[in-house]
Amino acid sequence: MHDVVIVGAGPVGLFLACELGLADCSVLVLEQEPQLRSPWRTLPLGLRGLSPASVETFYRRGMLQDLLKASGIDNYPWADPDADEATPPAQAGHFAGMVLDPANIDVAALPLRLPSPAMEGVMTSLEAIESVLAERATKLGVEIRRGVRVSAVTQNDENVVAHADQDEYAARWLIGCDGGRSAVRGLAGFEFVGTEPQFTGYTMLATVADPEKLRPGFNPTSTGMYLQTPVPGHIGVMEFDEGAFDRSQPPSREHLQAVLRRVSGTDVTLSEVHLASSYTDRAKQTTTYRRGRVLLAGDAAHIHSPLGGQGLNTGIGDALNLGWKLAATVHGYAPDGLLDTYTRERHPIGAWVLDWTRAQVATMKPDPHSQAVQTLIRDLIGTRDGTTYVFEKMSGSSVRYDLGSEQPLVGRNTPDLCLEDGTRLGDLMPEGQGVVLDFTSDCRLHDAVKGWDKRVRYVAGPARTDLGLDAVLVRPDGIVAWAGERDFDRAGFEQATGFWFGSPVA
Structure with missing residues (x-):
């Protein structure tokens, strides 16, 4: 077993x-x-x-x-280990097909963002x-x-x-x-439990007889939206039909062509469909x-x-x-x-x-009320605060678990803290253990952590950026479980460690 x-x-x-x-x-x-x-x-x-x-x-x-x-x-953009602050991302994604401008992102407003070898998203397969x-x-x-x-x-x-x-x-x-x-x-x-769909979406790889009739990128229309990627024939379509298409069978060429024509408002022709699937926004x-x-x-x-x-x-x-x-x-x-x-x-x-x-689906619906909301959101996303807000949500940097502490770092993903010798937090986590970073010169937590030495890795030394802390306890998933500010007590550390890692080893 x-x-x-x-x-x-x-x-x-x-x-x-x-x-x-x-x-x-x-x-x-x-x-x-x-x-x-x-x-x-x-x-x-x-x-x-x-x-x-x-x-x-x-x-x-x-x-x-x-x-x-x-x-x-x-050519992934590796961080400069000597950088004093994080740089803006190269790409920022989109909201309801409205592409964000990374130049609008206020990096200083993002929560506890430090330079790291993993600062950017990755497009992969x-x-x-x-x-x-x-x-x-x-x-x-x-x-x-x-x-x-x-x-x-x-x-x-x-x-x-x-x-x-x-x-x-x-x-x-x-x-x-x-x-x-x-x-x-x-x-x-x-x-x-949840909500039923507003649209049927299609993804296809097709031979298009007249691709010039379709605009590149995201294209909202009066009946939905279509997307033409840089890959020839790779097309996405969303039609607001309340999920009416029977998804038990793959969509035919004739059906896909009819939907694409309705949504794009063109007479584009699909000569052949090589692969296609459908999906909905059922949530x-x-x-x-x-x-x-x-x-x-x-x-x-x-x-x-x-x-x-x-x-x-x-x-x-x-x-x-x-x-x-x-x-x-x-x-x-x-x-x-x-x-x-x-x-x-x-x-x-x-x-x-x-x-x-x-929220994105509601914004994209082809009715006057939703289109009015889309105009408003487009204006907001075009501002520095709006772009930063959406990017923060989409990048995952806004996630914070409620761990019962008012300390602003606790419950958040730990920034890639770096010691003066160049050791980064990311270097200490490949084995899946928790980590204690002790930035004090007296290594005051060394004895306290021995009880969990097979579950928690202890590393001491001054940091290039310590965020005003004496030490942090990092869970194996990278979340800060405890943060010790000046004059912290050992009892509080041991209580937090025991809560997440169990009783000390005898």
Whole structure:
């Protein structure tokens, strides 16, 4: 019997498998698709954007270089280690098809942004992400079985079983990472609630007889929006039909051409459609991310429109939050209630993402009221404060968990603090441990942290930028669990450490 069975070998399932593998858990990943490679994972249809927060996660686990190589990127903007402050991003994304101007971003207004080797988002592909994660997971002892379709889930107080054909896969815990149409979600009885769609969207790779009739980029129209990317024939269309299209079958060339003509207001001709799929903006979320010994992460827990590219990044955040907490539970040193903080911390983030995408859909609707709102938002986004606000939300830098502290850093992602010897926080996190950075000259926390020395890494030394702190306790997911300002007490540190990492080792 495995410690954990993960259903779904997409980016979220594989990232979670790596996190558990780092912690020496025995992990089995089940994936219904027989092969890793498919046209839907390679460029251009497999194009995905990783936010700066997600890129930083790969950096902190020592996988950024592998990801850049797999993505064919050889000019990623590495930070100047001697820089005094962070620089504006090269790209800033879009809101409802309204592209942000990165020159408008007020970097000084972003929360605790410091120079880092992972400052920018990355455009990559599903294949690149999955290949890097699958290779790392395999090296960590994770077993991946493809061509396995889970048909039933049963559980009791001691274990959970995934049933597939004639086989049974038993584990202490089961994680559904099997996407928006998650089988695990339904089989385990999760309640899934939300709103119904306003539009049907289509993604296609086609031969266009007269591509000059379509404008490049995002194009809102009186019936929806279309997008023509720089890749010839790679087109996206959204038609506000309340999700009326029957998505049980792939869209035909005739249907796609009719929709594109209606939305674009042209008589463009699709000579041939090579690949096409449809989607909607249905926005739903499970009421909890855990039922007994079954947990959900990524699209299995929350679905929404792909506007703004939030789905993949939210899923990686789920996996990062869950991995170390579940590993501590498996190994028996998790404090009471630690695993419950997964839902408590991540469910509000998922709910926010659903509303963020709903707001974009409402702005894009082709009716006079929505168009009036779009004009207003376009004006606001064109301002420095407006651009900064939207970028902060989309980049992941605004996330803060409520950890019961008024200290402004606690609950936030830790900036890439750098010691005077050049050691960065990101250099200290590839093994998935917590980190204590002690900036004092007397190393006052050295003895206190010994009780957790296999769970928490202690590093002392003066910092180039210490943000006015004596020390910080960083969780394995990069979140500040405790921050010691001048004249802090050891008891407060030990209380915070015990809350997140359990009792000290005797």
